Amino acid sequence: MGVWVIPADVLxxxxxxxxxxxxxxxxxxxxxxxxxxxxxxxxxxxxxxxFRRRLAADPFAAGFVRVALPPRWxxxxxxxxPLPGDRTFHDELRRVRATxxxxxxxxxxxxxxxxxxxxxxxxxxxxxxxxxxxxxxxxTVRPEWPRLRRLFEADIVSRAQALGSGGWAAALDGLRxxxxxxxDGRLRINANPYPPRELSGAQLLFxxxxxxxxxxxxxxxxxxxxxxxxxxLLAGPEPAGPPGAALGRLLGPARAAVLGQLxxxxxxxxxxxxxxxxxxxxxxxxxxxxxxxxxxRRRSGRLVLYYRTALGEALATGREAGPAWDAVPGExxxxxxxxxxxxxxxxxxxxxxxxxxx
Numbered sequence: 001m002g003v004w005v006i007p008a009d010v011l012x013x014x015x016x017x018x019x020x021x022x023x024x025x026x027x028x029x030x031x032x033x034x035x036x037x038x039x040x041x042x043x044x045x046x047x048x049x050x051f052r053r054r055l056a057a058d059p060f061a062a063g064f065v066r067v068a069l070p071p072r073w074x075x076x077x078x079x080x081x082p083l084p085g086d087r088t089f090h091d092e093l094r095r096v097r098a099t100x101x102x103x104x105x106x107x108x109x110x111x112x113x114x115x116x117x118x119x120x121x122x123x124x125x126x127x128x129x130x131x132x133x134x135x136x137x138x139x140t141v142r143p144e145w146p147r148l149r150r151l152f153e154a155d156i157v158s159r160a161q162a163l164g165s166g167g168w169a170a171a172l173d174g175l176r177x178x179x180x181x182x183x184d185g186r187l188r189i190n191a192n193p194y195p196p197r198e199l200s201g202a203q204l205l206f207x208x209x210x211x212x213x214x215x216x217x218x219x220x221x222x223x224x225x226x227x228x229x230x231x232x233l234l235a236g237p238e239p240a241g242p243p244g245a246a247l248g249r250l251l252g253p254a255r256a257a258v259l260g261q262l263x264x265x266x267x268x269x270x271x272x273x274x275x276x277x278x279x280x281x282x283x284x285x286x287x288x289x290x291x292x293x294x295x296x297r298r299r300s301g302r303l304v305l306y307y308r309t310a311l312g313e314a315l316a317t318g319r320e321a322g323p324a325w326d327a328v329p330g331e332x333x334x335x336x337x338x339x340x341x342x343x344x345x346x347x348x349x350x351x352x353x354x355x356x357x358x
């Protein structure tokens with residue numbers, strides 16, 4: 001499983017996509033493990049108490065979370081790639097409910113290296129797992145899904161631009177910790193010494209989420225997915241308060257929204273995805289913000305990235321601070337490559353299924 005061998009036609013058909021179920025699984029993992037990425041700490045603190053109460057009231061859910069979500073592995077019913085026709089969370093959730101119970105139990109047994117606990121050996125296991133996912137979606141993901149979707153779409157735009165300028169190596173290198181594009185159609189998923197996996201004739205998806213590490217999933221032999229940490233999570237809306245409200249009155253709501261998103265360097269196409277404004281409107285607002293010395297720009301490869309000046313930072317946040325990106329000619333900035341830890345994957349054990357490592 002350490003290397004996927006991807007034929008040229010499969011790679012050419014590969015695409016980036018947004019999956020509400022994948023983000024729900026990322027939220028479930030964060031709540032179950034008590035860890036998340038920088039910028040998501042407030043979200044975790046806000047939802048963790050209700051999640052603990054949910055588990056306390058449901059022994060099955062508590063047992064599933066305890067034994068089915070260990071580090072470096074996830075059960076199949078959580079990670080099956082979305083179908084091309086899936087448009088909503090419930091489109092994807094229906095496939096979780098439709099998982100044969102015996103297949104779900106066999107997968108848990110393989111991951112656990114032994115039989116699952118008796119409380120999980122129930123004929124409606126997939127339906128109960130779907131109920132837990134539905135709760136996580138409804139209470140913790142759906143309230144902020146419009147914003148998260150814009151962030152994920154902005155990340156996809158950035159990846160597509162990297163793909164166009166530097167090929168698959170630029171788009172996939174470091175997509176998730178331990179992943180590397182090796183060339184000649186070989187994508188290293190992790191450093192574990194498993195036999196190469198051939199993806200002939202398959203559909204290949206790359207899906208951004210708020211996960212700190214990511215995972216891979218498949219429905220053999222036709223569909224494979226790589227779930228990876230999206231960039232730009234800190235580029236969300238500014239905290240509510242007097243500076244934001246006053247900024248809207250001073251600059252106008254659209255121009256203030258553009259300035260507010262530039263806490264980290266972004267391209268015009270990313271700003272279009274994040275704000276919902278047209279490309280021409282974003283370009284016009286950036287021109288005014290640059291003339292007012294609230295925004296600088298810098299080229300990174302074929303991209304032009306915009307970021308707040310010290311004055312723009314103070315105006316947008318109410319705090320005196322340096323620019324989000326010090327423009328030093330010839331030096332790469334934080335927008336030049338995906339964020340993420342450099343840690344590699346660790347093997348989970350020879351008997352454990354290697355394909356669902358997080």
